[in-house]
Amino acid sequence: MTFEYKVQGGDFTHAGYASSQVKKMLKQLGVDSVVIKRVVVCLYEAEVNIVAHAWDGIISIVLDTDTIFMKLTDNGPGIASIEQAMQKGYSTASPEVREMGFGAGMGLPNISANADRFIITSEPGKGTTLEITINLNSTAV
Amino acid sequence: MLISDKQLINNNIPFLYILNNIFYCYFCNTVNYFTIILYLCAAIIIIVYLGNSGKMKLEEICSALNGTVVCGGDKTHREVTHAFASDLMSDVLTVNCNKLLLITGLANMQTIRTAEMSDIECILFVRNKSVTTEMTNLADELGMTLITCPLTMFRASGELYKAGIKPLF
Numbered sequence: 111m112t113f114e115y116k117v118q119g120g121d122f123t124h125a126g127y128a129s130s131q132v133k134k135m136l137k138q139l140g141v142d143s144v145v146i147k148r149v150v151v152c153l154y155e156a157e158v159n160i161v162a163h164a165w166d167g168i169i170s171i172v173l174d175t176d177t178i179f180m181k182l183t184d185n186g187p188g189i190a191s192i193e194q195a196m197q198k199g200y201s202t203a204s205p206e207v208r209e210m211g212f213g214a215g216m217g218l219p220n221i222s223a224n225a226d227r228f229i230i231t232s233e234p235g236k237g238t239t240l241e242i243t244i245n246l247n248s249t250a251v
Numbered sequence: 252m253l254i255s256d257k258q259l260i261n262n263n264i265p266f267l268y269i270l271n272n273i274f275y276c277y278f279c280n281t282v283n284y285f286t287i288i289l290y291l292c293a294a295i296i297i298i299v300y301l302g303n304s305g306k307m308k309l310e311e312i313c314s315a316l317n318g319t320v321v322c323g324g325d326k327t328h329r330e331v332t333h334a335f336a337s338d339l340m341s342d343v344l345t346v347n348c349n350k351l352l353l354i355t356g357l358a359n360m361q362t363i364r365t366a367e368m369s370d371i372e373c374i375l376f377v378r379n380k381s382v383t384t385e386m387t388n389l390a391d392e393l394g395m396t397l398i399t400c401p402l403t404m405f406r407a408s409g410e411l412y413k414a415g416i417k418p419l420f
Contacts, residue, residue: 123385126364133368143370150368151344158361211357211365216341223345 113171117160119186122210125161128169129154136178141246148224152242153180155217160184162207164237177226180242188234196222196230305415306332309373309396312352315414316400316407318375322387323396331373334416336408340365346419352411356404358382363389372396377404 113135115128133150141149153169160167164186172179189195196218203213222228227243310327313320320327335346336354343353343365353371355362358380366374373396376382382397390397400407412418 123360125361126368130364130367147347147368147370154364154368155341155344210359210361211338211340212361214339214341216339216345220341220344 111171111173113173115169115171117157117164117167117169117182117184119161119163119165119167119184121161125158126154129157132171135173145244145246145248149178149180149244152221152224152228152244155220156180156182156240156242158212159217159238159240160186162203162210162212163187167237176246178244178246180240180244182240182242184237184239186237188236188238189230189232190234192230192232305417306330306350307411307414307416309398311414312375312411313398313400315410316375316398316402318398318400321382321397321399322390323373323394326372326394326396329372329396332417333419334375334408334411335419336404338404343369343371348419351419352416354404354407354411356380358386360386360389362386363393363395366395367393373398375400375407377402377407 113132115131117128118124129150132153133146136146136149157169160182164184167182167184167186170181170183194200197215198219199215201213201215207213218230221240221242224244225242226245226248227241229241230238232238307315307330308327309320309329309331312318312331313327330350331352332350333348334352334354335343335348337343338355338357340357340361346369349370351369351371353366353369353374354377355374356376356378358376362374363386372394374390376397376399379401380399382399387397402410
């Protein structure tokens with residue numbers, strides 16, 4: 111199964127809609143609740159990152175019997191140093207984003223901690239792509 | 252008297268000897284069925300008390316903190332055992348616990364979304380934060396209970412801790 115969601119930068123009112131839909135779908139499919147939690151934490155953090163930092167983005171979900179693959183591609187300022195961005199506590203978020211309860215430099219480390227496979231690529235001035243894979247039959251992080 | 256100490260010692264039954272001493276009644280200087288029943292009742296009361304301590308119904312939380320239920324009033328019979336206080340949603344996303352109460356001063360749509368992703372069914376908003384209709388609509392849809400209270404986060408956390416609600420770590 112393949113799904114696609116559009117995400118608008120700066121739209122905090124609807125941020126999390128895609129994650130919510132994916133959570134409902136995985137619940138209906140009877141996926142283990144621990145795995146669902148890991149999937150939605152990864153997806154929600156990544157979705158909020160697009161809303162917080164980029165102009166717009168696309169979330170593609172590919173679901174098969176064993177894995178869920180999530181690809182988030184955004185048009186935005188990109189990340190100058192991925193190594194730095196992966197450190198806990200490092201953030202370039204604006205005060206507005208921090209007021210929403212995010213931007214404390216926990217997003218990417220949270221994704222990395224919950225994903226079975228996590229690839230991040232970025233081109234400064236163009237955008238960032240996150241590829242997250244989670245095995246549906248394993249609860250181990 | 253059920254059995255004498257002497258008999259027990261003579262018959263070399265230390266376990267029964269210990270039991271005999273446990274159920275010994277110091278008022279009537281004997282061991283009898285009444286003492287045994289009395290002690291068993293006391294043990295049951297203690298077990299029931301310990302079983303109930305450390306969890307609170309949402310309606311109890313509401314009255315303890317002078318709070319108001321703004322949404323999900325039909326689910327206030329739900330119990331919570333743990334609480335996590337934070338205004339930082341990324342921190343909330345790292346926790347993993349059932350029957351968890353989120354205490355926060357951050358009142359926006361992302362608070363509700365974060366609770367949804369973390370399987371949190373009840374949010375306590377401190378410092379009299381106002382909850383918007385959009386928030387209550389989403390919380391209703393997700394089956395959540397939202398409570399507001401006038402206390403500070405520190406005070407609300409302290410009161411709940413005093414009442415037996417456990418921290419996560």
